[in-house]
Amino acid sequence: EVQLVESGGGLVQPGGSLRLSCAASGFDFNIHYMTWVRQAPGKGLESVAKITPDGSAQFYVDSVRGRFTVSRDNAKKSLYLQMNNLRAEDTAVYYCAQEHWFRTAYWGQGTLVTVSS
């Protein structure tokens, strides 16, 4: 059974940093693109960052480029999202997901990030 379990969310002040983690199991982690998708309260879905299977390339939405860094450790079957210089508009549930040919069949349960003073 595919499982994706996020951790690391919480309350952080504007300008602060947070690192999200996602532990994967039940599939060959090292051959799949992985992505972070977020959902602000009461809003829609937004693909934030994506990383290739070997970690050699990353893709970011314009609003987080230069502030967020996606990485992975295939030996640990883990995905990460380092978020720096956080803004109020980054407040959202962040989902870890497996992307396969531009679709996401497997999602984690999400972790809430709240940016507020």
Next chain:
Amino acid sequence: QSGLTQPPSASGSPGQSVTISCTGTSSDVGGYNYVSWYQQHPGKAPKLMIYEVTKRPSGVPDRFSGSKSGNTASLTVSGLQAEDEADYYCSSRGVSDNVMFGGGTKLTVL
């Protein structure tokens, strides 16, 4: 990186059919057959319902179907049931291999 356009709401009575549209451009919806649809119930993670415009993952009822014409994709739910009430999001491959989502449509079963 503008999103895809969906109607904010749709509704239908049990047993009826409802169609939700998703409009993009020739650089996303119209340019690739990588349109997906997701169902999301409150407080839950999204669930993949349709991928590559018309394909259904295992376990998704055949009441759900997808199509595309030009820059607009559509999700049709036939034989509406109470449990179909949820938010529905479309997504598409975009330029630079990104994935873009629609704003979501709240489906109400009357």
